Amino acid sequence: MKTGKTLLAALLAAGLLTACHTEKTNQQNNENMTTLNLTQEWDKVFPLSDKVKHTKVTFPTQYGLTLAADLYTPADTPEGEKLPAIAVSGPFGATKEQSSGLYAMRMAERGFVTLAFDPSYTGESSGEPRRTASPDINTEDFMAAVDFLSAQPGIAPGRIGIIGICGWGGIALNAAAADTRIKATVASTMYDMTRVSGNGYFDNNDNEADRHAAREALSRQRLADPEAMAGGVVDPLPADAPQFVKDYHDYYKTSRGYHKRSGNSNDGWRTIGTQAFANARFLHYTNEIRSAVLVMHGAEAHSRYFGEDAYKYMVEGRPEAGIKPNPVPGNKQLLIIPGASHCDLYDGGFTGAAGTGEPKNLIPWDTLADFFRKNL
Secondary structure, three states: OHHHHHHHHHHHHHHHHHHHHHHHHHHHHHHHOOOOOOOOOOOOOOOOOOOEEEEEEEEEOOOOOEEEEEEEEEOOOOOOOOEEEEEEEOOOOOOOOOHHHHHHHHHHHOOOEEEEEOOOOOOOOOOOOOOOOOHHHHHHHHHHHHHHHHOOOOEEEEEEEEEEEOHHHHHHHHHHHHOOOEEEEEEEOOOOHHHHHHHOHHHOOOOHHHHHHHHHHHHHHHHHOOOOEEOOOOOOOOOOOOHHHHHHHHHHOOOOOOOOOOOOOOOOEEHHHHHHHHOOOOOOOHHHOOOEEEEEEEOOOOOHHHHHHHHHHHHHOEHHHOEOOOOOHHHEEEEEEOOOOOOHHHHOOEOOHHHOOOEOOOOOHHHHHHHHHHHO
């Protein structure tokens, strides 16, 4: 009996210590949150819908950074009702005023509470040096967004999903593999930033010699100028630019998608930021994701191979390499949008160059909403 009482006392003590530690940690997090100077006027590249309410918010990550975000809620939500929620980010190097904000607003129009956030070191979020990328920190950004949404009184904490666009599609899949609170994931027009950083476009540099040369260059860059930027959309546009580069220009360098805080609209992100991405792989455990996933890509997108390969690996694994198929393959979907390029799935696309002409409306908003309604 004495041993049992001693054990019980020890367990109770451990519980008290844990509670005290958690309370102290939460207090420290609140004290350490960076106060951000958020723009209050509407400065998105799309108009605000009258079907939603919009609020600017901030939330912390476990790395001590503070993220800036736009919270969208349906305008006609009954009082006291708890709604499903979706966190959105991307494209890689972009801000919440661009594609991610549009996705968030459209999903809020369809009954979800949504959060479009600027990644760490990007846009209005905190972190120095600016426009820095990290496989770990960016994956944490999504999980921190889930933390924030789970704590909101108008949200059902067990009904949270995420949307990752372009380079954030791969990050979203990585987050879904790590965080079982994420019940449904959409990867739209996705890049796997770890694959393209390590292998080059279309895997044209997938060999040791080319990777070594890239590592040498990045290693020298750390000493020469670690703050140097690269990766912004080229401007002026060369006459012989590939079509996908022209598509990027049409979005990021025109009124269609330009934003002053976006790396893609301006001078990119830190050159050495790709160093960690090239040495990592996002999709290693995605064949073990049990929650629902929808991979959406344009049929004409140069990046289509990222989405198709990610979906195939997620469902089938690689049995020849001892990597097993997914234990829950039935809730995984691949959606190919006919006629859509990579950037068409940023905002639906336009019939003319540089975002002129009539909208194509190539993003199937209701299909995405149905996917989340079914799985959240």
